[in-house]
Amino acid sequence: MSGVELTQAEKRTFDRTQRKARRTALLFVAPLLLFIVVSFVLPIGTMLFRSVYHPAVAELIPATLQKLKAWDETSNTIPEPDALQVFAGELKTLVENKTFGKLAEEINRSSPGASSLIKSTARKMSRLDDAELQSKGDQALLDAGKQWSNPNLWRSIKKAGNVFTGAYYLTAVDMERNGEGRVVSRKTQIYTDLYVKSLKIALYITLLTGLIGFPLAYYLANAPERTANVLMVFVLLPFWTSLLVRTTAWMALLQTNGVINSVLQSLHIISEPLELLYTQFSTIIAMTHILLPFMILPLYSVMKGIDPSYFRAALSLGAKPIPAFMRIYLPMTTPGFSAGALLVFIISIGYYITPALVGGVDGQMISNLIAFHMQSSNNWELAAALGSLLLVLILAMYWLYDRLVGVSNLKLG
Amino acid sequence: MANYPKYYTIWHKLGVNGLKLTAWLVLLFLMLPIIVVIPLSFNAEPYFTFTKEMLSLQPGAYSMRWYAEILHDEKWLMAIKNSFYIGILSALIATVLGTCASVGLTNPKMPYQRLIMAVLLSPMIVPVIITAAGMFFFYSKFGLAGSHLGIIIAHAALGTPFVVVTVNAALAGFDYSLVNASMGMGARPIYTFVKVIMPLIRPGVISGALFAFVTSFDEVVVVLFMAGPQQTTIPRQMFSGLREQINPTILAVATLLVVVSALLLFTMEYLRARGQRIRGGQV
Numbered sequence: 001m002s003g004v005e006l007t008q009a010e011k012r013t014f015d016r017t018q019r020k021a022r023r024t025a026l027l028f029v030a031p032l033l034l035f036i037v038v039s040f041v042l043p044i045g046t047m048l049f050r051s052v053y054h055p056a057v058a059e060l061i062p063a064t065l066q067k068l069k070a071w072d073e074t075s076n077t078i079p080e081p082d083a084l085q086v087f088a089g090e091l092k093t094l095v096e097n098k099t100f101g102k103l104a105e106e107i108n109r110s111s112p113g114a115s116s117l118i119k120s121t122a123r124k125m126s127r128l129d130d131a132e133l134q135s136k137g138d139q140a141l142l143d144a145g146k147q148w149s150n151p152n153l154w155r156s157i158k159k160a161g162n163v164f165t166g167a168y169y170l171t172a173v174d175m176e177r178n179g180e181g182r183v184v185s186r187k188t189q190i191y192t193d194l195y196v197k198s199l200k201i202a203l204y205i206t207l208l209t210g211l212i213g214f215p216l217a218y219y220l221a222n223a224p225e226r227t228a229n230v231l232m233v234f235v236l237l238p239f240w241t242s243l244l245v246r247t248t249a250w251m252a253l254l255q256t257n258g259v260i261n262s263v264l265q266s267l268h269i270i271s272e273p274l275e276l277l278y279t280q281f282s283t284i285i286a287m288t289h290i291l292l293p294f295m296i297l298p299l300y301s302v303m304k305g306i307d308p309s310y311f312r313a314a315l316s317l318g319a320k321p322i323p324a325f326m327r328i329y330l331p332m333t334t335p336g337f338s339a340g341a342l343l344v345f346i347i348s349i350g351y352y353i354t355p356a357l358v359g360g361v362d363g364q365m366i367s368n369l370i371a372f373h374m375q376s377s378n379n380w381e382l383a384a385a386l387g388s389l390l391l392v393l394i395l396a397m398y399w400l401y402d403r404l405v406g407v408s409n410l411k412l413g
Numbered sequence: 414m415a416n417y418p419k420y421y422t423i424w425h426k427l428g429v430n431g432l433k434l435t436a437w438l439v440l441l442f443l444m445l446p447i448i449v450v451i452p453l454s455f456n457a458e459p460y461f462t463f464t465k466e467m468l469s470l471q472p473g474a475y476s477m478r479w480y481a482e483i484l485h486d487e488k489w490l491m492a493i494k495n496s497f498y499i500g501i502l503s504a505l506i507a508t509v510l511g512t513c514a515s516v517g518l519t520n521p522k523m524p525y526q527r528l529i530m531a532v533l534l535s536p537m538i539v540p541v542i543i544t545a546a547g548m549f550f551f552y553s554k555f556g557l558a559g560s561h562l563g564i565i566i567a568h569a570a571l572g573t574p575f576v577v578v579t580v581n582a583a584l585a586g587f588d589y590s591l592v593n594a595s596m597g598m599g600a601r602p603i604y605t606f607v608k609v610i611m612p613l614i615r616p617g618v619i620s621g622a623l624f625a626f627v628t629s630f631d632e633v634v635v636v637l638f639m640a641g642p643q644q645t646t647i648p649r650q651m652f653s654g655l656r657e658q659i660n661p662t663i664l665a666v667a668t669l670l671v672v673v674s675a676l677l678l679f680t681m682e683y684l685r686a687r688g689q690r691i692r693g694g695q696v
Contacts, residue, residue, distance in 0.1 A: 021522040024602055028517030029529060032510040032573060039570040040536050043551030044543060050550075212439045219436035233678070234440045240674040240681075241447055242631045244651040245667040249446030251655060252453055252461045252664065259449055259462060292443060312418075321425045350540025352634055357655050367542040374546050374638070387543045398538050 048391070051168050051384035057160040060103045061090045065161035073155045078148070081138040088125045088137030091118075095126035110156040110167070110177075117145045117153075168385035191369075191386065198365040201284060202348040206341050208288045213295035213340065214333075220296075221303035239293035247354050250286040251277060254358070278360025286354050291347060295340035302336025342401045346394055366390055447671055454479055454664035461659055479665035489666065491643075492650040496630055499561065499646060503568035504626035510569075511576025511625070512618050516610055518577070519584040530577075537574035544571070545638040552639060559641035567635045572625030579624060583617025583688060584610075616688035620681055627677060 006014065058065060067083035078084075094100035100122040108115035121144040125133065128140060142148050170176055174189045216235070220228045238246065253259045254276040261273040276282055306329070314324040352367035359368070366386065373383035417426055457476040458464050466474035483489045517523055518530060536544065548567050549558055557563030587610075595605040611618075633648035640649060647666060654663045 018522065021520070022524055025517040025520035025523040027602075028520070029514045029523070029533075030517075032514035032533060032577075033529060035506075035510055036533055036536065036570060036573065039566050040544070040548075041532065043547035044539065045547075047543070047547035047550055212435075212442070215432050215435040216439040219432055231440065234444050236678050236682075237671075237675060238443050238447060240627070240678045242648060242667075242670045242674065244631070244633060244648045244655075245450065245670045245674075246446055248651065248655060248663055248667050249450045251659070253446060253449060255461060257460070257462050262462060289442065289446060292439075315425075321422070321428060346538070350542065352540070352542045353652070357652070367540060370542050370546065374549075380546075380550075383546060387540075387546060390540060391543055394538065394540060 047384050048388045049384075050381055051388055052164055052166065054165050054168075054381055055163045057103065057106050057157075058163050060094060060099060060106075061087065061157075061161065064090050065158070068154070068158045068161065071154070071158070073151070073158055076151055078151050078154055084138035084141050084148075085133065088128075088141045089130070089133045091122040091125040092128070092130075092133060095122050106160055107153075107157055110160055111153055114147070114153060114156070117147050121145055121148070168381045169389075171382055172385040172389055194364075194366055194369055195389070198349055201280065201287075201363075201365060202345050204284050205287050205291060205348045206345045208284070209292050209295035209344050210337060210341055212288075213292055213299055214337075217296045217299035217303055217336075220300055221306075222308070235293055235296050238289070239297075243290060243353060246290050247286060247357050250282065250289065250358060254282050254285075277358060278363070280359070280363040283355045283359040283363030283365070286358050287348055287351060290354060291344045294343045294347065298339040298343070299333065299336040302333055302339075306332050338404050339401070342397060342404070346397045346401070349397075350390060350394060450664055450667045450671065454661060454668040456661050456664075459660050461661065461664070479661045482662045483665055483669075486662070488645065488650060489647075489662070492645045492647045495561075495644055496646040496648075499564050499568060499644075500626045500629040503565045503572055503629045504622050506565070506569035507572035507576050507625035508618060508622040511573045511621060512580050512614075514573075515577050515580035515584060516606060519581060519587065521589060533577055534574045536571050537578075541571075541632070541634045545635045548635060549638040558639045559644065561644055563639055564636060564644055567639065568629035568632055569625075571632060571635070572628040575624035575628060576618075576621035579621035580614060580617045583614040587613065613691060616684040616691065620684045620688075623677060623681060623684075627674075 064083065064087040067086050068079055071079040071083060091100060094103055100119060104115040104118040104122075107118060121141065124144050125137070125140065128137070132140070147153050167177070170183065172191050174186045174192045175183050176186055178184050220231055220235075223231065251258075255261070256273045256275065256277070258277070260276065261270075264270045265273065310332075311324060311329050314328045315321065319328075349365075350367055351365060352371060355363050355365045356368055356371070359365070367390070370383045370386050370390070373379045373386065417429070452467070452475075453461065453463065455475040455477065456464065456467065457474050457478065464474055514533060518526060518533075523529075544567075548563075552558045552563045552567070557566070591609050592605055595609045596602070600608070630646075631648060633646070633652050636644065636646050636649045637652065640646070647670070651663055651666060654660070
């Protein structure tokens, strides 16, 4: 800018008002920001931290782990007798506190079969008095089971004592450390298979919603205004209807004695009822129904903005309808299609309720396994590791969405 | 038959009609599950499917017994009460905090806008199973798991992104010089907010509040993880009903919920039309 120069005082006033405006804006945002950080970001952060932070063993046998620090685990010997004595003493304390089962369970994860050995040994140690433990606790320990002379068991105890561990992430990608500490893949690929299956299911749902959403969105976008407004209600009503209601409806439709089987049987198309519910098929069909509006709405709003004269021009210039459609109209719908597809994909990959209710064994997704490890097997660390992998996957998709569509273009309803 | 332009070939006409047919089939697919639930809920028998008598339209095959069942079942009554109580309070918190934040966020002077926006929208993006698991651990530490307050806070957090998005949309195209004028004439920020900004964005705020309410009203995963027996909500009760003993009471509840969502839909459409009128767009 040329011409008027601001004086020092004017500059200061300007800066001050700028600062004040910024502060006011921040002040309006601050309450929500604080609320979200405390009620949402911190809980998720602490849970994800659990996937690498596992102090259970370190809290159970602190003195033993202290002693084991001096032991060289690469040597083919077991730790020094005084470490063994300390361990025997701590086992006795664990029996008194009734927490030795927890230790047995933790060590058992890295060396299967150790659970019963630790439990029986701990009981034997609890029968000795403190003086005996001090003098010959090491020998009593070695007599309690021949496994105690195996350096591998001591290695896994020392390893389990680490407060920070990547072991749950290894498990979550179906890897493990073998006896020599090398990372190898497991024989059965439970978790990677499930990730692949979830991705596949999400992909099928995305393709299906795109395939059946496209004609409807096109029809709505080109129908007369009044018709379109009325028909839009039929898209929005399912969108606003509770997820549980829609899942219930699909259960009523797909059951063995359900509506679809009854209709097909009374029309003599099938003689025996089909097994539709509790399959991967039922997960896919119910979720396609639930997520279809997320595809139709962005497609519709993009198609509304496409000038029909381009297509007409191509036709009147002699293009065949199908090539004209493919080369003129279809490319213009890309923004709506990519927005809808990414939205549907992101939502479906983390879905829980519908697969849990209609999926059976075959239709379960990654979220269901996370819930299983949270609620039934109580392996919270593994649930956290699986959850953070899922989160990374979704954040990557979301980043893509932001790059392609722009988060600020997000529209609801 | 409609009048087609002269240059349309027979194939093109077939295509247009085929498209129409496909569109109607997809609409049928969208509506069918919702339509099916309604007559099934009047089943006189404890089945989840149409009986022969129902199909031949005998009046005796239909009854209101499952609706009466809801009124006599304390669990359902508590669930209904909880759903509205939690839904209304969490929507209230979400709306107040979200609207305030939106006003700050759309201010052109707002620093770190993109980063803060990403944090504020994160409850919408993170899969709810992760949210539920994390909240369960964290809230337990403060004795909030298994309490109404804990679920209200959790649902408010899940609802705020919807408020921020709708109010941001209402504020798009908002003439910021109105605020400068108000402030320049000596009005305090709160006064400006109430007297200048609020009247212009009211439809957006109300639809944001409805979104937040529906988010809570429909939410079940967080409730599954955090709620004790005293905090059961309608979707939670439906979820356990579908897992344990399926009976048509669930279909009666589902029918009532369809009515609720129809009411919500018409309110939202009305608000959207009003919002467009206020912003001077075409109605």
